[in-house]
Each structure stands twice: as structure tokens, then as C-alpha cells.
Amino acid sequence: MTRKLYLETFGCQMNVLDSQLVLGQLRAQGYESVTDRDQADIILYNTCSVREHAEQKVWSRLGELRPKKAENPNLIIGVIGCMAERDGINIFQKFPHIDILCGPGELDQLATLVHNAAITSAPNRTRQVALMGAAVRRSTTLDAAEDHLEMLDLSRSISPSDDISQAYVRITRGCNKFCTYCVVPYTRGPEVHRPPKNIIEEVQKLVSAGAREVTLLGQTINHYAFNHGDGRTTTFAELLYQIHEATPDLPRLRFVTSFPRDFTNEALMAMRDCPRICRYLHAPAQHGSDRILKLMNRGYTTAQYRDFLSRAREFMPDVSVASDFIVGFPTETEEDFTATMELVQECRFKNSFIFKYSPRPGTTAIDRFKDDIPEETKRRRNNQLLAAQQQASEQFNRELIGHKVEVLVEGESKLVSRRNTTRSNGIELGWEKPKPKITIQLVGRTRGDQIVVFEGHPKMKGQLINLQITSAQSLTLFGQLPTPKTTPILV
Ligand code: SF4
Structure with a gap:
């Protein structure tokens, strides 16, 4: 009997890609994907712990499933992704009806975990758990032999029913930046760079299947540098040239997310020289005050950010740039906030994703800093910055009228x-x-x-x-x- 699987995804594009990959593996094992949770034998949530709101939604979904599990003890419930890795087996205390826990760094094992859970009926079923563990989470290097997750990307299957006009391909995994407000390095683990050959073959496969736009993904994508182990390194700029050349039938190639400090002129020149690479950069500035950037551990100053932006516009005057900002970070003064306002007014961002700071479990900031900016002040600053960005975006967009x-x-x-x-x-x-x-x-x-x-x-x-x-x-x-x-x- 075909088992029905419901998978709901929260969070970023990396999670969307992870879900597509695990769904492909599970479909290959005979599971049928359904869009109605009530019809499913297996329910999986691919979770995000960056924003509180997404997390609340998952807790509430899991709460809703409690009576369903009581009614049908053979229903399989799994939590995968960042919340699973961050909270680990503690989740079972609050939600004992969960059967599977799998962190984002262990998703290549998910098909086995689901299979193990599915072959045993309740009450004999044992919980299936695959987490990276604290030692890996805290390190900044991962031995190639330990990088078993490459198998997940290599297993990518494309079904005729998949809409792949816009597709994602990962080029790096994890992050080594350790920004103090962010949990990603602890949930996705150390930064790993995929071999260029595997990336190029994956893009070619998607283009042959009909992809019109491929977005390369990485937490700090422009930090990519693959060490071949024989003294050669493929840089991010070289990778862009190689993909562009190897996929002449791909109309659009883009990438997110860029880390401002790591942008070389060579990478900007690759964007300028390759006509099918979209001239779009998502390069979060996060703040306009050097003091706050330091507390955030961002590793650059506003002068360095401005330099990156002016180099980008020098190479590509028509480049479109988006940013992210956090308002109300601990100790943020009116003067600090004004510096952020000035950066937004000056930089002509296409748009900015603006967030009020909230202390997130598992981050350094929650232990190191007191969340001392009153909610009312955060809200006011958020609204002021939104209004400034709205004005800049409208001006940016109006320039296209008639074109x-x-x-x-x-x-x-x-x-x-x-x-x-x-x-x-x-x-x-x-x-x-x-x-x-x-x-x-x-x-x-x-x-x-x-x-x-x-x-x-x-x-x-x-x-x-x-x-x-x-x-x-x-x-x-x-x-x-x-x-x-x-x-x-x-x-
Ligand atoms: S660069 Fe900073 S914000 Fe981005 S994923 Fe890494 S730690 Fe998080």
C-alpha cells in the first residue's frame, strides 16, 4: 500500500530546497506526496528557528496533531530542519507524540528514518533521531569524509509534475560567520563548499528539464572557494564563469545571499561580463552603526559596506541591491538608529527586509546582551525605517516607468x-x-x-x-x- 506523505516547509530558500530534495528521495521509495494533511500517513514539518513567528506556527501545528495521534497511533510525525537541531531531544518532553527528529545537516538520513518508523507499528515503534551533535555544531571545519550531505544534493530527481521553471541549487552549506543574533551556524554547521563539477552537472540537469532560472544558494554564497586538494582552488568568480559557459540554454542565473565583506572585484566582474547572470545582489548590511555591527559580530564597518556598494555600482551601474536590517538590537541608541536611517536613505536599495530584534534561543546574543530596547521604541524605529525604505523603493521603481x-x-x-x-x-x-x-x-x-x-x-x-x-x-x-x-x- 502506498503511504501518503505531507511535508510543510517554513523559512528560507535553503529549507525549500531541502524539502524538494527529501521529497524526491521519499517519492523514489514509493511515498506519495499529498497536499491535505488529513489524508497523510506521515506528516513532516521542515522548520526554521530564525524568526519567532515561524516557530510559533510549528508549535501550534504540533499541538493540533496531539488528538490526531491519540486517534491514530500509527500516524508518523516528524520535525526536521533547524528547530529539530537546535532543540534536539528536548522537543519530546513537550511533544511526546513526535516520532522523527532530523537536523538540516543529517537530511540524507531522513528516508531511512521514515522507513524505520514506517515498518514498525505503535506501540513498538522507537523514535528515530539524527542530529549533528554539539561538537560539529561548534566547529568551523568539516572533513570532506564527514560531508555525507552531498549525497542528498546528488540524489536530486525531477518528476514531470514538478514546476522547475525556477530552481534552486546549493553551492555551499552551513556558515562560519557566527553573527551574534543568528542560530544558523549552530543548526546547519560549519561552512562546506560543494565541488564545482557536481554543481555544474546539477544546473545542467535542471536546464535540460526546462529550468528558465536557476538561483544558486548559500548562507554567505560569495565566500565560496572550493579547494581541490591538489593546490588548485575554484573561486566564486570562476564558478560563475564556469556555470555560465556550461549552460548556454539557461536564460537566467542568480545567487543569494551575499556577505558584504567577501565580495571580490573578480566576482563583480563575472556578473558584469556574463550577460545571463542577473544583476541583482542581496547583501544584508544589518546596521548603519559600526558599534552595533561590532556587537553583531558582522566583521565589517559601514565604510567597508559603502566601498562594496560603490564597487558593485562602478562595475554594474544598473545593479539592483537589496538589504536586511535589524532595529532595536541591544544598546541601540537614537544616534545608532539615525546612522541606519542615513544608510537606507543614501544607498538606493531596491528593498530591505526590516526586522525588530528579538532574542532567539541558541544564539550568542541571548546570553551576552540584555534585550534592553523597549518594544515601543523598536516598533517606532521599525516603522520609521520602513517608511524611509518605502520612499527609496518607490523612487527606484519609478525610474522604470516607460521602459x-x-x-x-x-x-x-x-x-x-x-x-x-x-x-x-x-x-x-x-x-x-x-x-x-x-x-x-x-x-x-x-x-x-x-x-x-x-x-x-x-x-x-x-x-x-x-x-x-x-x-x-x-x-x-x-x-x-x-x-x-x-x-x-x-x-
Ligand atoms: S552570515 Fe551571519 S546572519 Fe548569515 S547565516 Fe551566517 S551567522 Fe547567520
């Missing part, structure tokens, strides 16, 4: 969704039966990562099309398909 842009159509717009049935132009000929022409509000993404809403045909999903930009708001551009040239009909 033509290429978008990759992602699907139906959530902003407005209306169906419009019009008559085909062909009916003027008199003998042709009128055909309904369906148009809906679609959403596409520019090479610079701007969202464009326009009216088009549902079949345009996954296609690259050109649009004329007609108006702009801070978060969205509005466009239209170019009017087709009318050919006079001779009667």
Missing part, C-alpha cells in the same frame, strides 16, 4: 485576481467561431528581482516575456504586454 523589462512569469498575482473574457481578434473574418480569450492578473519578476503585475494569459506561466512598465509603487511595478502591430486585413 521595457523582461520578466519570468511566476503565476497568478495575489494582489488582484480577476478573469477577463474577451473575444478573439480573429472573428472579424466572419466565418471563424468566436473564441474566448482568458486574461488574468499575472506576476513576473525582472532580472533585478522587481515584481511586475500585468494582465496576460495563464499559459504564460514559466515563460520569459517583455513588458512595458506603466506605473510603479514601492513594492510592485505594473506593466502591460506590448500592443501587437496591427496588420490590415484585405477583403
Whole structure:
């Protein structure tokens, strides 16, 4: 009997990719993926511990499953990802109905864990646990022999039903930066760089299957440098050139997330020289005050950040840059906050993801600093910074009005969704039966990562099309398909 599997993903693009990879492995073992949790025999949550909100959602989902498990003791429930690694077996105290725990660094074992759980019925079933462990979590090096997770990426399978017009490929795993507010180095472990050959083959496989855009993923992606062990190193810039050259049929290649300090001129030149690499950088500045950056352990000053930005714009005047900021970090004064405001006003970011600081379990900051900025002050600063960024984004977007842009159509717009049935132009000929022409509000993404809403045909999903930009708001551009040239009909 085919077992049904429900997998819900929280958090970042890295988690989305992890879910796709483990789902591929489990499907290959005969599990069927379902979108209705109530139909499932196995329920997995791929979790995130960066934001409190995502974590609360997981706790609440697990609470909801308590009565279901009492009703059906054979239901298998698993928590995978960052919350599993951070909280470890302590999770069982609060939620004894969980059967599987698997950290992000051990996901290559998940299929075995699920199998082991599935072959034993309750009450004889034993809990299945795979976690990295404290020693690995605290280190900054991982022996190649220990990097068994490469097998997960190499196992990637593509099913005909998968929508892969936009696909992710990981080039690094883990992080060694240890920013004080962040739990990622402790949940994903030390930074590991994948062999270029494996990355290139994976991108080629996706392109052959129909990918139109591939986004390379890494926590600090531009820190990539693969040591071949024979004295040769492939740098991030070299990797970009190699992928670009090896995939001439891939229209768009992009990457996230960049670490400002690690950006070499060579990497910026690769972006400039390779026409199919999107000129978009997500390079979080996090703060405008050097004192706070130091407390955050970011490893750069605002002068270094400004230097990176001016070098990027020197090589690519049209580059689009997005940032992240944290407001209300412990001890942040009005003066510190003003410095962040000034950075946002000066840097012409396409957009910024702005967060109020909250102490996260497992981070250095929660032990080292008192969360001393009142919630009201955090909220005010958050709103002020949002307003400054909104103004900058609107100005940035307005510059595109009247211009033509290429978008990759992602699907139906959530902003407005209306169906419009019009008559085909062909009916003027008199003998042709009128055909309904369906148009809906679609959403596409520019090479610079701007969202464009326009009216088009549902079949345009996954296609690259050109649009004329007609108006702009801070978060969205509005466009239209170019009017087709009318050919006079001779009667
Ligand atoms: S660079 Fe800093 S914020 Fe980013 S994943 Fe690493 S520790 Fe976290």
C-alpha cells in the first residue's frame, strides 16, 4: 500500500530546497506526496528557528496533531530542519507524540528514518533521531569524509509534475560567520563548499528539464572557494564563469545571499561580463552603526559596506541591491538608529527586509546582551525605517516607468485576481467561431528581482516575456504586454 506523505516547509530558500530534495528521495521509495494533511500517513514539518513567528506556527501545528495521534497511533510525525537541531531531544518532553527528529545537516538520513518508523507499528515503534551533535555544531571545519550531505544534493530527481521553471541549487552549506543574533551556524554547521563539477552537472540537469532560472544558494554564497586538494582552488568568480559557459540554454542565473565583506572585484566582474547572470545582489548590511555591527559580530564597518556598494555600482551601474536590517538590537541608541536611517536613505536599495530584534534561543546574543530596547521604541524605529525604505523603493521603481523589462512569469498575482473574457481578434473574418480569450492578473519578476503585475494569459506561466512598465509603487511595478502591430486585413 502506498503511504501518503505531507511535508510543510517554513523559512528560507535553503529549507525549500531541502524539502524538494527529501521529497524526491521519499517519492523514489514509493511515498506519495499529498497536499491535505488529513489524508497523510506521515506528516513532516521542515522548520526554521530564525524568526519567532515561524516557530510559533510549528508549535501550534504540533499541538493540533496531539488528538490526531491519540486517534491514530500509527500516524508518523516528524520535525526536521533547524528547530529539530537546535532543540534536539528536548522537543519530546513537550511533544511526546513526535516520532522523527532530523537536523538540516543529517537530511540524507531522513528516508531511512521514515522507513524505520514506517515498518514498525505503535506501540513498538522507537523514535528515530539524527542530529549533528554539539561538537560539529561548534566547529568551523568539516572533513570532506564527514560531508555525507552531498549525497542528498546528488540524489536530486525531477518528476514531470514538478514546476522547475525556477530552481534552486546549493553551492555551499552551513556558515562560519557566527553573527551574534543568528542560530544558523549552530543548526546547519560549519561552512562546506560543494565541488564545482557536481554543481555544474546539477544546473545542467535542471536546464535540460526546462529550468528558465536557476538561483544558486548559500548562507554567505560569495565566500565560496572550493579547494581541490591538489593546490588548485575554484573561486566564486570562476564558478560563475564556469556555470555560465556550461549552460548556454539557461536564460537566467542568480545567487543569494551575499556577505558584504567577501565580495571580490573578480566576482563583480563575472556578473558584469556574463550577460545571463542577473544583476541583482542581496547583501544584508544589518546596521548603519559600526558599534552595533561590532556587537553583531558582522566583521565589517559601514565604510567597508559603502566601498562594496560603490564597487558593485562602478562595475554594474544598473545593479539592483537589496538589504536586511535589524532595529532595536541591544544598546541601540537614537544616534545608532539615525546612522541606519542615513544608510537606507543614501544607498538606493531596491528593498530591505526590516526586522525588530528579538532574542532567539541558541544564539550568542541571548546570553551576552540584555534585550534592553523597549518594544515601543523598536516598533517606532521599525516603522520609521520602513517608511524611509518605502520612499527609496518607490523612487527606484519609478525610474522604470516607460521602459521595457523582461520578466519570468511566476503565476497568478495575489494582489488582484480577476478573469477577463474577451473575444478573439480573429472573428472579424466572419466565418471563424468566436473564441474566448482568458486574461488574468499575472506576476513576473525582472532580472533585478522587481515584481511586475500585468494582465496576460495563464499559459504564460514559466515563460520569459517583455513588458512595458506603466506605473510603479514601492513594492510592485505594473506593466502591460506590448500592443501587437496591427496588420490590415484585405477583403
Ligand atoms: S552570515 Fe551571519 S546572519 Fe548569515 S547565516 Fe551566517 S551567522 Fe547567520
